[in-house]
Structures are given as C-alpha cells and as structure tokens.
Amino acid sequence: MVITIRRWLYKKHFLPISSLPVPVIVVGNITVGGTGKTPLVIALCNWLKTQGYYPGVISRGYKGQINQVHVVSHEDGPSLVGDEPLLIFKEAAVPVAIGKNRYQAGVELLKKYPEINIILSDDGLQHYALQRNLEIVVVDGQRLLGNTYLLPAGPLREPQSRLSTVDAVVINGENESLLDNRQSQFNMTMRPETWINVNNPHLRQPINAFSSERCVAMCAIGNPQRFLNTLASIGVVPFATRIFEDHYHYQENDFKEWLDEKILMTEKDGIKCHLFAPQNVWMLKISAQLDEPFYQWLQVKLTHLRENNGF
Structure with a gap:
C-alpha cells in the first residue's frame, strides 16, 4: 500500500522527479528474491554496444560499504561496492555507478563518462524519484508471483496490477501462464x-x-x-x-x-x-538468452525515443 501511494504521489508530481539527459531503462522486479535481473542487464549492455550505443549502469550497491555516490573502478571489491554492480562492471565492461540516489549516481556517471548515451538502472523499479523511459520487469518462471500477496504476507513489493503499467515483462524460464495476450511479454533462459x-x-x-x-x-x-x-x-x-x-x-x-x-x-x-x-x-x-522478438521490440522503442524525445 505504501509503495502504491508513493508511486501515485510521484505520478501526480507531488514528489519531485529528476531526469537525466539520456534515455533510462529500468530493469527491476515486483517480487523479492532473485529473478535474473543482473544477467539481463549484462545481456542488454552487450546488445546495446553492438547497436552503436555507449551504455552505463546505475545501481543501489546493496550490501556495499560505500554510502555515497561512487563510480566503480577496477580497484574496488565486492564488499565495497556490492557484488552485483561489480559483476556487471566486469562482465559487461561498461561504466557503473552506485548510490542510494539513482539520479545522482547517473549524474556522476555522465560526468566521468560523457560518451554514455543510454543508462540502465539495475533494480530501480521502485525508485520513482528518477524519470525512466522504459520499464522492464523480470519474473522468475518457476515461482512467478508466489501467492500474489504483498509483503510481508507474500513476495510482492508492488501489486500484481503493476505489471500492466510496465513496458515489458521478461519471464526467466519458459512459462506462458503469467499474462494472457500480452504482446510485450518475452522469454529468457540462462x-x-x-x-x-x-x-x-x-x-x-x-x-x-x-x-x-x-x-x-x-x-x-x-x-x-x-x-x-x-x-x-x-x-x-x-x-x-x-x-x-x-x-x-x-x-x-x-x-x-x-x-x-x-x-x-x-x-x-x-x-x-x-x-x-x-x-x-x-x-x-x-x-x-532472449528471444529475437525482444530485441526487435527494444529496437523499435529506442527508435521512437530518439525520434520523439530528441535523445
């Protein structure tokens, strides 16, 4: 209930939303527990580079020791910046910044790497203070949405209805029973x-x-x-x-x-x-591994962003 109210307050501009000068793709989930967000972020970074983009990643840096905004370097360890940001930094070979304030993390990332022309926000779905251009939700194909109850009675961070507002749902592991007749639902395998x-x-x-x-x-x-x-x-x-x-x-x-x-x-x-x-x-x-229709869908979305938003 609290997160739903917060989202409504941001949507109605009662709470401020900050925008970065490049497109922002949020990759997140509405459940607790691992769903496969980090491998998807790495795959997206690799694909974007093949399309001529210069991607960067912002992340919370969960369980890392640094409390302020920090741009990840080769000298950093997982205890300092968090395991997932470090894995993305090493595997995707893209600039990564961490910080509780995702907007400030993005600002610092662009300041150090001005060539970045698109940013992925790892696990930032509920960080509504940052304007986003695309939202991709990852759902575990085995557990789906559990008992569909919100925390603490169930695994959901947000109501199941939130899925109808995002741009795409990626199912990690084949499962066709989550959403019916949804064109922006795609399968992913590891x-x-x-x-x-x-x-x-x-x-x-x-x-x-x-x-x-x-x-x-x-x-x-x-x-x-x-x-x-x-x-x-x-x-x-x-x-x-x-x-x-x-x-x-x-x-x-x-x-x-x-x-x-x-x-x-x-x-x-x-x-x-x-x-x-x-x-x-x-x-x-x-x-x-994602279906080719996913990348075709993403290409169309990015083209529309360039044409309609001036990115």
Whole structure:
C-alpha cells in the first residue's frame, strides 16, 4: 500500500522527479528474491554496444560499504561496492555507478563518462524519484508471483496490477501462464557457458567437466534452487550443498571443510572469493538468452525515443 501511494504521489508530481539527459531503462522486479535481473542487464549492455550505443549502469550497491555516490573502478571489491554492480562492471565492461540516489549516481556517471548515451538502472523499479523511459520487469518462471500477496504476507513489493503499467515483462524460464495476450511479454533462459576457477580466472573447464566428480554446491543468491537446477541440467549432482543468505560476505573458513572436493558456485558468489578461495573452487559463467522478438521490440522503442524525445 505504501509503495502504491508513493508511486501515485510521484505520478501526480507531488514528489519531485529528476531526469537525466539520456534515455533510462529500468530493469527491476515486483517480487523479492532473485529473478535474473543482473544477467539481463549484462545481456542488454552487450546488445546495446553492438547497436552503436555507449551504455552505463546505475545501481543501489546493496550490501556495499560505500554510502555515497561512487563510480566503480577496477580497484574496488565486492564488499565495497556490492557484488552485483561489480559483476556487471566486469562482465559487461561498461561504466557503473552506485548510490542510494539513482539520479545522482547517473549524474556522476555522465560526468566521468560523457560518451554514455543510454543508462540502465539495475533494480530501480521502485525508485520513482528518477524519470525512466522504459520499464522492464523480470519474473522468475518457476515461482512467478508466489501467492500474489504483498509483503510481508507474500513476495510482492508492488501489486500484481503493476505489471500492466510496465513496458515489458521478461519471464526467466519458459512459462506462458503469467499474462494472457500480452504482446510485450518475452522469454529468457540462462545458458551455462563454462566453469571458471575462482582463484585463477584464467583456468577454464567445459560445463560437463564435473559431472562425475564429488562436488559441493555453495551459493548466496536470491534463488538458490535455480542454481541447483542448472547444475542438474548439466549432469552435476552435488553430494552436499551449503546455502547462505543473499549477498553473504564469504570468508576463508567457509571452504575449509571441503578442500578435497570441487566446490561449485555462481559468478556472483565467485567474485567475492577471488582473493582467498582455494584452487578447488569453481564458478559457473552463464549468459542470458532472449528471444529475437525482444530485441526487435527494444529496437523499435529506442527508435521512437530518439525520434520523439530528441535523445
């Protein structure tokens, strides 16, 4: 109810909205827990670069130690700027700024990188103080909207009706039952690419390398079951699992129990352990795969923005 009232106040201009001089695409969700926003942001950045854009990303920097606006650099660690912004910075190879105030984060990003001509706001759907040109909501195809109740009775940050106001809904994992006859609903899947050694990222293994090995699955993400399902899909059946809360800060002691087994984790986990992980820890690189109609839709939307808004 509170978030609905806040959105109405912003919509009616009772609360101020700030605009950046470049288009802003918000990628977010209306549920708690992992839905696949970060892989989608990375995929969007990579696609935008192929289309001649110079994208930048703004993010809250959740669980990072920095409280003020900060432009991410190669010297920053996950404990400082947050695991998701750092992963985007490394994987998408685009400028990233973090800050509770997304507008100020965007201002600082454009000040340092004036060539940026489009900004993606990672998990900024409920940050209504920032004007946005497109809203893309990611929904987990397995859990969908849960019991459809708002927090704390259910998983929803906003009512289900909010989906009818966004520009596109991306379903992470095939599921056709969420919205009927909606032209701007698209499917996304996660494709396992390769295993990367956390201690030495130059070491790679094919995705089927550990299917016959004694492995431990370890992760600290919003939806651990999705990672376990991915492992099963590539023939890995861990003999043990260790699940931490989302954004958990790993410690060296977390690995000592299984020094003789392969420890498998996600990239989001791995970037937090590079400095102290033993050599038996591997992270799974994945990439978000979207239907071609999604990119066709996005191309049309961006063309309209250029023609009608002067971007």
